[in-house]
Amino acid sequence: MPAPLRTFSNQILPFTFLLTAGMVAAQSAPSTMPCADLAKVAGQRFPNQTTIIASAQLNAASEGKPGNPALGFAGAPVPPLPEHCEVLGRINDREGMYGQHYAIKFHMRLPAAWNGKFFFEGGGGSNGVVGNAFGNLQGQQRNVALGLGYAVVSQDSGHDNAVNNDAERNGTVTHGFDPQARLDHGYNSYDQVTQMAKALIRIHYGRAPERSYFVGCSEGGREAMMMSQRFPDHFDGILACAPGFELPKSALFGEVWTTQTLAGLAVKMGVYDKDGTPFLNKTFTDEDLALVSNAVLGACDALDGLADGVIDNFRACTTDLVAQKLAEVTCKGPKRDGCLLPAQVAAIERIYAGPKNSKGEELYSDWAWDRGMGGKLGGAAPPDAYNVGWRVWKMGVYDAPVNNSITTSLGALSVGAVFTTPPTATRVTGGAPMKALLAVDLDRDAAKLDAETPAYPVSVTSYFMANSTDLSRFKARQGKLVIVHGVSDPIFSANDTIRWYERLNQVNQGHAAEFVRTFAVPGMNHCGGGPSTDQFDAFAALVNWTEKSQAPDKIVATAGAATPWPGRTRPLCAYPAQARYTGSGSIEDAANFACR
Ligand code: CA
DSSP states (O other): OOOOEEOTTOOEEOHHHHHHTTOSOSSSOOOOOOHHHHTTOOGGGSSSTTOEEEEEEEEOOBOOBOOOGGGGGGGOOBOOBOSEEEEEEEEEEEEOGGGOEEEEEEEEEEESSOOSEEEEEOOOTTOOSOOOOSOBOSTTOSOBTGGGTOEEEEEOTTOOTTTSOBTTTTBTTGGGGSHHHHHIIIIIHHHHHHHHHHHHHHHHHSSOOSEEEEEEETHHHHHHHHHHHHOTTSOSEEEEESOOTTHHHIIIIIIHHHHHHHHHHHHHHTOBOTTSSBOGGGSSOHHHHHHHHHHHHHHHGGGGTOOSSOOTTGGGOOHHHHHHHHHHTBOSSSOOTTOBOHHHHHHHHHHHHOOBOTTOOBSSOOOOOOSTTOOOOOTTOOOOGGGHHHHHHHTOOTTOSSOOOTIIIIIHHHHHHTSSSSOOOOOSSTTHHHHHHHHOOHHHHGGGGTOOOSSSOSOHHHHHOOOOOOOHHHHHTTOEEEEEEETTOSSSOHHHHHHHHHHHHHHTTTOGGGTEEEEEETTOOSSSOSSSOOEEOHHHHHHHHHHHOOOOSEEEEEOOTTSSSTTOEEEEEBTTOOEEEOSSSOTTOGGGEEEO
C-alpha cells in the first residue's frame, strides 16, 4: 500500500478512491519516495542523466520574517512556509571557456500538502542566482506559490554570479563568452529544469503534476513568453510580467540610444563624472523629471474622460500633445527652477521616440508617454519613493557619485557579452561599461544581433529573442498566457508588448484573446512601483482561466502606500479595453469603473 495522498484541503484520501477517480495509472500503484531518500536518486531517473541531487531535507513549517534590504538578495523577506522538502541540485556540470566551471543549478521545494501542481519561478536581470523557490506570484502579492501548495522550482539558468564573474570579462555576465552558457541562459536551462522538476515530482509524490505554471517578470517574463513559443508542451498557464521578449533589441538599441542621447545632453550641460564620462545622473534633477511627468499628465490625463492622475488612454497620448505641454515649461533663458532647458526637452522627446538608425528606421520601439518617470507631486503625495524606478534604469539617481544607471552598468556589460556576437570583453570598473555603450554605432553594430561565428554559431536573435507569434502548439493544447506590463516601464516598452500582441492577434484572425490576454498598468515602472495600482493577483486570474475557463476581462488592482492615492482600486483591463469611469461613485473604487 502506498503512502496516502493529500488533496487541496490536505484531506487524506484512500487509495481506492484515487483509483476510481482515475487520477493515477490503473496498471501500477504509484510509488512515492520520502524526502530524505531523494538525495540518493541517481541521474538515470532523470531525462537529463547528468542531473545530480546535491541535497534533500525536510523543513518544518516556518513563520515568515521581514526583509533586510541592507543584505541585498540575502536579506529578502521570507514568507510563511509550509512543511516541505527542499532539494538542491545541478545539471550538466562542465568545464567551459576561459577556465570557467558551469552547471545549471536548481532549487526546488516540494510541499507536504501538495496541491497537485507545479510552479516554475522565472529569473531576473541576467540571472546567475539560483533563487529561493518560494514561488513569487508577481503583482506585489504576499502569498507565494509554495504557501498555496505548489511544488516550486527556481534556477540560475546555467551560470553562477558568485563563480562565473571575471572582472576583466564583463563581471557577472562572463558566461556570455561561453557558447553553451549562452544557450542555457537563452532557452536551454528552462527546458532542462522543467523536465527535471516534473521527474522529481513523479519520484517524490508518485504522480505527475496535474497542471504546470510558469511565472516571471522582466527576464523572467521573457522566459515565460519563450516557453509558450519554444516549449509549448511544458506549461498549461503562463504569466509574463514586463516581459523582455525582445531583450537583445531593448539592450543593444534601446539602452544605447537612451545613454547616447543623455550623454549628448550631459556634454551640452558640461557635467562629467570622476571617470571623465558624461554624467547621466546629473542631466535631470527629480524636480526636472516632475516637470516632465506633470506635462504628460496635463496633456493626457483627461483623454480617458477623468482627470484622476491615471493616463488610461495612453494610446492616444501622442508626442504632439505632450510637446505642447513641454513647450510651456521650457526655459526662455538660462536653467532655473520650474523650467527645462530646450536641450533637456529635446533629449526626452528623442528618448521616447525610440532608437532609429541613420536612415530613420525603427530599431526597437517607441515608448508610451506616461507619468511614471516620477516627480514630486505636491499636496498630499507621500515622499516620492516611487519615482526612483524609472531614473534608476535610464540615468541613475541624482546624488550618485558616478554614473550608475542600470543601463550603464549591468546593461552595458550585457550588451557586450550577451547581446552581441562575438562577445566583447569589457572591464567592470573605471567607467569602461559606459564608454563601451558610447562607442556603439547603431548602423555598424546592429548586425551583431544576427551574426554567427565558428566559435559562436548561434546568433543572439536565435538564442535569446522570444518574439515569435507562432503559439499554435500552445493554443492547440489549451495553454493560456497572461501578460502584464507597466506603461511607465523604463527598460521594456509597453508599446512593444502591445505591438507584439497585435501581430499575434492578426496571426490568429482576431482571436488571440481566446488564449492570450495583455494588461497594461498605467504609471507602473518595471515589475512594480510608480504612481500606479501595482498590487494585483494576475496569477489567480491565470489559474481561473486555465482550470475553470474563466477568461479574465479585468484584474482588480490596488495602489500602494507610496502612491498619491494609497488604497485606490482600479480594474486592469484586457487590451484593447481601457478602464473608464462609469460617472458616479468614488473614483477610488474599482467598482465604479468599467473596461471598454
Ligand atoms: Ca485619467
